[in-house]
Amino acid sequence: MKTIYFVTSNKGKLLEAKEKLSAIDIEVVQRNIGYLEPQVDTLEEVALFGVEDVQRRFDKPFFLEDAGLFIDSLKGFPGVYSAYVFRTIGCNGILKLLDNIDERKAVFRSVIAYKAPKVDPMFFIGECRGRIFTNELGDNGFGFDPIFIPDGDTKTFAQMDVNGKNRFSHRSKSLEKLMDYFKDFNDLS
Amino acid sequence: MKTIYFVTSNKGKLLEAKEKLSAIDIEVVQRNIGYLEPQVDTLEEVALFGVEDVQRRFDKPFFLEDAGLFIDSLKGFPGVYSAYVFRTIGCNGILKLLDNIDERKAVFRSVIAYKAPKVDPMFFIGECRGRIFTNELGDNGFGFDPIFIPDGDTKTFAQMDVNGKNRFSHRSKSLEKLMDYFKDFNDLS
Numbered sequence: 001m002k003t004i005y006f007v008t009s010n011k012g013k014l015l016e017a018k019e020k021l022s023a024i025d026i027e028v029v030q031r032n033i034g035y036l037e038p039q040v041d042t043l044e045e046v047a048l049f050g051v052e053d054v055q056r057r058f059d060k061p062f063f064l065e066d067a068g069l070f071i072d073s074l075k076g077f078p079g080v081y082s083a084y085v086f087r088t089i090g091c092n093g094i095l096k097l098l099d100n101i102d103e104r105k106a107v108f109r110s111v112i113a114y115k116a117p118k119v120d121p122m123f124f125i126g127e128c129r130g131r132i133f134t135n136e137l138g139d140n141g142f143g144f145d146p147i148f149i150p151d152g153d154t155k156t157f158a159q160m161d162v163n164g165k166n167r168f169s170h171r172s173k174s175l176e177k178l179m180d181y182f183k184d185f186n187d188l189s
Numbered sequence: 190m191k192t193i194y195f196v197t198s199n200k201g202k203l204l205e206a207k208e209k210l211s212a213i214d215i216e217v218v219q220r221n222i223g224y225l226e227p228q229v230d231t232l233e234e235v236a237l238f239g240v241e242d243v244q245r246r247f248d249k250p251f252f253l254e255d256a257g258l259f260i261d262s263l264k265g266f267p268g269v270y271s272a273y274v275f276r277t278i279g280c281n282g283i284l285k286l287l288d289n290i291d292e293r294k295a296v297f298r299s300v301i302a303y304k305a306p307k308v309d310p311m312f313f314i315g316e317c318r319g320r321i322f323t324n325e326l327g328d329n330g331f332g333f334d335p336i337f338i339p340d341g342d343t344k345t346f347a348q349m350d351v352n353g354k355n356r357f358s359h360r361s362k363s364l365e366k367l368m369d370y371f372k373d374f375n376d377l378s
Contacts, residue, residue, distance in 0.1 A: 039226040039235075039273070046228075077277035081270050084228070088266035089286060097278060097285050 005031045005062040007054050012142040013065060013171065019162055020175045024182060031062065043068055044123060046080055047113035051121045061116040063178065067171060069144045071132060073103040082143065091136050091147045104132045108148065110170040112178050122181060126173025141165060194220045194251040196243050201331040202254060202360065208351055209364045213371060220251065232257055233312060235269055236302035240310045250305040252367065256360060258333045260321060262292040271332065280325050280336045293320045297337065299359040301367050311370060315362025330354060 002025070006017050009032050017028045035053040037046050046066045054062060068082040074097060078085035085093070098104060112124040129151050136146040138158030145157035150168040157165050166172040191214070195206050198221050206217045224242040226235050232255045239253045257271040263286060267274035274282070287293055301313040318340050325335040327347030334346035339357040346354050355361040 037228040039228055039270070074282070075277040077274070077282075079273075079277070081228070081273060084268075084270060085266070088264040088268070093263070093266075093286055096288060097282055099285065099288075 001025050001027050003027045003029055005029050005058070005060055007031050007033060007035065007050070007058070007062050007064040009034070010142070013067075015162060016166060016169070016171055017065075017175055020166060020172060021179060024179050026179075026182065031058065033058065035064065037066070041080065043080055043109055043111040044125075047111045047123065048121065051113045051115050055115050059117055061114075063112050063114040065110060065112045065171065065174065067108065067110040069148065070107050070109060071098070072105040072107075073098070073101055086143050091144055094132060094144065094147060095135065098132055106130060106132050106148065108170040110174040112174040114178055114181070124174045124177035124181065126170040126175070126177065128168050128170040128173065130168075190214050190216050192216045192218055194218050194247070194249055196220050196222060196224065196239070196247070196251050196253040198223065199331070202256075204351060205355060205358070205360055206254075206364055209355060209361060210368060213368050215368075215371065220247065222247065224253065226255070230269065232269055232298055232300040233314075236300045236312065237310065240302045240304050244304050248306055250303070252301050252303040254299060254301045254360065254363065256297065256299040258337065259296050259298060260287070261294040261296075262287070262290055275332050280333055283321060283333065283336060284324065287321055293322075295319060295321050295337065297359040299363040301360075301363040303367060303370070313363045313366035313370070315359040315364070315366065317357050317359040317362065319357075 004026060006014060006028050008014060008030060014030050021028050035050040038049050040046060043066045047064060050064045054064065068079045070076045070079050108128045110126040114122045130149050133147050133149050133156055137156045138146050140161060141158045148157050149155065153168065157169065193215060195203055195217050197203060197219060203217065203219050210217050224239040227238050229235060235255045236253060243251060243253065257268045259265040259268050297317045299315040303311045319338050322336050322338050322345055326345045327335050329350060330347045337346050338344065342357065
């Protein structure tokens with residue numbers, strides 16, 4: 001079994017990645033060494049900045065992931081600042097902002113940046129479209145999972161177990177692209 | 190008349206600084222060269238990071254300023270992300286978040302970081318306490334000015350002209366501390 005490192009402080013993300021990559025015999029090991037995230041408008045820019053920061057301090061194959069919830073009628077808010085917005089106004093704040101608003105379309109986006117010592121950074125993007133429900137449902141997952149229902153289902157992410165969420169989720173899709181890359185190139189060097 | 194440079198893209202902030210510093214015969218000149226702002230929890234960290242970025246590219250005396258609106262009942266939201274939050278959910282979003290909430294205390298904070306070639310970075314902090322009104326009033330100022338009433342007045346910042354706002358404002362206070370520093374040391378070297 002090969003090992004790659006996931007630079008994250010988020011146990012929920014770690015669980016989702018371990019679950020996925022175990023299928024191709026790769027062990028995901030957490031490295032909670034942090035990195036600076038800039039105030040920029042796209043997840044891609046945050047991830048690139050993170051890779052450049054981490055690679056100066058860590059010389060094994062690693063990936064990091066930045067994700068956000070982009071709500072159409074709120075001009076993409078909370079977007080790249082989803083973690084901060086969750087810590088402050090939370091799911092309840094988002095529901096208040098959408099009070100009496102019929103247009104509730106949203107997309108969860110995930111950007112994985114992967115870097116191995118002899119390889120340029122690679123980016124893998126996953127999206128899950130859906131809508132913001134009118135109240136919080138479910139206890140699983142983390143972040144805005146209790147208010148997000150993916151297209152093609154009637155449950156929120158927080159009402160699904162990790163396998164259920166992985167059938168839909170943005171991070172599941174970006175992880176699958178990372179897995180495809182490993183299958184093709186297998187360069188955990 | 191001496192000159193110092195204000196690294197900002199914000200014409201409203203520039204106007205407030207020009208108005209203040211003209212009183213001590215200092216001309217404030219805009220330098221719109223940008224700097225990277227990290228996703229961190231305090232204005233002080235953002236400002237320090239900005240100074241370190243700018244000083245690598247600019248060798249004249251300069252200052253930059255980061256400000257934010259911190260709302261007590263929203264755990265400090267929108268805080269260091271005030272500019273982004275204004276661009277997305279705006280004043281109206283803040284009013285929705287505070288709908289039916291009686292506790293409306295808030296503080297505008299301003300942190301100025303000043304750097305001259307032979308001097309270590311200096312920080313000057315200004316605060317203006319007040320409350321979030323129930324709707325938008327006034328056309329002056331910028332950002333969240335139409336919904337913020339400073340303690341000791343009944344008008345929003347946006348109902349005041351630049352002189353009126355400067356009697357109260359957070360940025361006025363940090364600018365005054367910067368001016369005190371110039372009076373004492375006068376090291377625009």
